[in-house]
Amino acid sequence: MTAATEPTTTRRRPTDAAADDETRLNKETSRSVRRRSMRLLGDLLRPHKKALAWAAVLVVASTLGVVAGPWLVAEAIDRAVPALRDGSATPLVLIGAGYLVAAVLGGVAAGAYIRAAARIAQAVLLDLRRRVFRQTQRLSLEFHESYTSGRIISRQTSDLEALRELLDGGLTGVVSSLLLMLFTFVSLLLIDWRSGLVLAVAFVPAWLLTRWFQRMSQRFYREQRTASARLIVKFVETMTGMRAVQAFRREPTTEADYRTLGEDYRDANLQIFGVNGRFQPGLILIGNMTVVAALAVGGWRVLDGTLAVGALAAVLLYCKRFFQPVQQLGMFYNSFQSATAALEKVSGLLSEEPTVTEPAHPTPLPLADGGRARGELRLDHVRFRYGDGPVVLPDLDLTIPAGQTVAVVGTTGAGKSTVAKLVTRFYDASEGAVRLDGVDVRDLASADLRRAVVMVTQEAYLFSGSVRENIALGRPDATQEEIEAAARAVGAHEFVLGMPDGYDTDVNKRGGRVSAGQRQLLSFARAFLADPAVLVLDEATSSLDMPGERLVQRGLQTLLADRTAIIIAHRLSTVAIADRVLVMEHGRIVEDGSPAELIAGDGRYARLHAAWRDSLV
Numbered sequence: 001m002t003a004a005t006e007p008t009t010t011r012r013r014p015t016d017a018a019a020d021d022e023t024r025l026n027k028e029t030s031r032s033v034r035r036r037s038m039r040l041l042g043d044l045l046r047p048h049k050k051a052l053a054w055a056a057v058l059v060v061a062s063t064l065g066v067v068a069g070p071w072l073v074a075e076a077i078d079r080a081v082p083a084l085r086d087g088s089a090t091p092l093v094l095i096g097a098g099y100l101v102a103a104v105l106g107g108v109a110a111g112a113y114i115r116a117a118a119r120i121a122q123a124v125l126l127d128l129r130r131r132v133f134r135q136t137q138r139l140s141l142e143f144h145e146s147y148t149s150g151r152i153i154s155r156q157t158s159d160l161e162a163l164r165e166l167l168d169g170g171l172t173g174v175v176s177s178l179l180l181m182l183f184t185f186v187s188l189l190l191i192d193w194r195s196g197l198v199l200a201v202a203f204v205p206a207w208l209l210t211r212w213f214q215r216m217s218q219r220f221y222r223e224q225r226t227a228s229a230r231l232i233v234k235f236v237e238t239m240t241g242m243r244a245v246q247a248f249r250r251e252p253t254t255e256a257d258y259r260t261l262g263e264d265y266r267d268a269n270l271q272i273f274g275v276n277g278r279f280q281p282g283l284i285l286i287g288n289m290t291v292v293a294a295l296a297v298g299g300w301r302v303l304d305g306t307l308a309v310g311a312l313a314a315v316l317l318y319c320k321r322f323f324q325p326v327q328q329l330g331m332f333y334n335s336f337q338s339a340t341a342a343l344e345k346v347s348g349l350l351s352e353e354p355t356v357t358e359p360a361h362p363t364p365l366p367l368a369d370g371g372r373a374r375g376e377l378r379l380d381h382v383r384f385r386y387g388d389g390p391v392v393l394p395d396l397d398l399t400i401p402a403g404q405t406v407a408v409v410g411t412t413g414a415g416k417s418t419v420a421k422l423v424t425r426f427y428d429a430s431e432g433a434v435r436l437d438g439v440d441v442r443d444l445a446s447a448d449l450r451r452a453v454v455m456v457t458q459e460a461y462l463f464s465g466s467v468r469e470n471i472a473l474g475r476p477d478a479t480q481e482e483i484e485a486a487a488r489a490v491g492a493h494e495f496v497l498g499m500p501d502g503y504d505t506d507v508n509k510r511g512g513r514v515s516a517g518q519r520q521l522l523s524f525a526r527a528f529l530a531d532p533a534v535l536v537l538d539e540a541t542s543s544l545d546m547p548g549e550r551l552v553q554r555g556l557q558t559l560l561a562d563r564t565a566i567i568i569a570h571r572l573s574t575v576a577i578a579d580r581v582l583v584m585e586h587g588r589i590v591e592d593g594s595p596a597e598l599i600a601g602d603g604r605y606a607r608l609h610a611a612w613r614d615s616l617v
């Protein structure tokens with residue numbers, strides 16, 4: 001027995017992605033969430049090391065170009081103008097030319113920096129988009145049953161959009177702003193360190209204000225993201241459940257819910273603007289007061305003769321410029337905050353691990369003649385619960401010989417669909433094992449398992465595309481003849497030919513719409529083409545009209561021939577074609593026999609069958 005076949009317990013663990021709805025995370029979680037998103041960021045940037053280095057060179061060059069300006073002004077006033085007065089124009093010409101060169105080079109470097117940064121940003125976004133999509137497909141059904149599709153959609157849309165906004169402009173701005181502040185401060189110290197001190201003092205309240213802003217906006221941005229995700233979830237839920245909404249006249253309730261969520265979203269946004277409204281004017285005030293202080297101190301020192309006029313002009317220009325990027329930083333901080341929150345959520349989704357894992361060393365499935373598995377199923381003392389919920393299957397012990405058609409019936413919630421999900425390995429047994437031809441399904445490569453066991457679900461999902469593509473999903477390399485043969489076998493060929501473009505009809509376009517029964521026949525054709533050894537059919541509860549039902553019934557019989565089948569049956573007409581019936585109750589099999597045997601007895605199935613027969617009369 002390998003490690004994978006040891007009885008494992010499925011626990012409901014606090015998932016990484018589940019934490020993303022908590023607006024106020026505790027310190028520990030907050031730190032680990034930040035570490036997780038930084039790791040992701042590092043991962044995303046690693047392939048772009050060279051391009052990043054080049055972008056860094058460019059941004060430094062462009063900032064130097066900007067910072068050189070006031071210094072050249074000081075030189076012009078303090079040296080070139082007196083030289084001009086003495087009859088020499090050379091220094092002024094040289095400084096003028098220097099200014100021009102600095103401006104041109106700075107401009108060229110700034111342009112190249114923006115382009116280089118954009119290339120990196122777009123590559124990172126594409127990578128992230130792919131990762132999110134791949135991950136959502138990789139995660140097990142357990143995850144998808146708890147993480148609503150609306151939340152997945154908001155990861156792929158609004159969260160990636162927030163990151164795009166940051167990467168598209170914000171981040172480039174933040175880097176050049178920070179650099180500009182640093183270089184401005186250093187230049188100021190070099191020109192006149194005492195004026196540098198004035199700026200350093202002014203920086204303290206600016207820094208405190210920024211910290212306050214950071215704390216508040218982080219909280220409000222999280223609230224905003226959560227509110228926006230809830231809004232999307234509600235919208236998607238209402239749209240996908242539109243039939244139920246209208247059938248039960250839920251419109252006023254859903255509208256009221258939606259309005260409340262919309263108001264929450266508006267409030268979250270207003271809070272952000274409230275914080276912004278204090279931060280930005282606060283910074284402008286600090287900036288202007290610094291200029292006044294520098295002017296007072298500098299003016300007095302010019303009178304004193306300890307500071308040149310040109311140097312004072314440069315000091316004032318630097319002081320003014322120093323707070324411009326701080327303001328810019330404040331603005332960028334918004335997109336930075338929402339992008340950080342988005343990155344936290346995306347990284348949460350990406351760090352989820354599938355609960356159903358691929359074995360490290362898969363066991364090959366023994367194949368019978370014709371290259372197909374035999375299809376013997378064994379549920380070996382299977383015990384199962386969803387997460388840490390109540391036990392759904394206490395101890396299921398069952399062998400289904402290859403080729404047998406088994407119908408599973410029972411009261412609602414008895415665990416029938418759960419058996420289907422275990423056999424198809426959408427979930428793993430909490431204890432015990434499910435074996436296919438003697439091999440534990442946990443030891444099978446998922447490609448082998450999916451080839452051998454195919455599930456046809458109730459909703460018989462059709463993807464956008466042609467009828468042909470939808471059938472070929474069962475075996476993408478199938479030829480047109482094979483596709484038609486499959487359709488003919490299950491009785492779908494005639495109605496497909498009757499469609500506007502036959503097999504090329506788009507199932508989502510007008511005229512390509514198919515009825516519930518036809519939809520099922522198409523999914524039968526798909527399964528027939530896939531030709532699995534084991535077929536699991538979760539039958540639709542809605543009963544079709546009689547002619548439709550007979551058609552589906554005939555298609556089903558062809559599909560079932562020559563393979564093992566488990567049918568979660570809701571119609572007793574389906575049960576009649578089974579070799580064996582299992583009646584389930586509270587996760588246990590309470591009756592097991594051929595339909596004829598059970599009808600002849602006086603058990604639950606006999607009563608159910610009698611009631612059904614009476615209803616037909």
Ligand SMILES: Nc1ncnc2c1ncn2[C@@H]1O[C@H](COP(=O)(O)OP(=O)(O)OP(=O)(O)O)[C@@H](O)[C@H]1O
Binds near residue numbers: 389411416
């Ligand atoms: N994803 C899930 N998470 C938690 N509990 C679940 C989940 N799916 C089903 N259950 C629970 O497991 C039990 C068995 O459900 P299951 O869907 O297997 O019943 P069923 O016999 O197929 O019912 P029905 O005839 O109504 O489809 C039920 O009590 C149900 O509430």
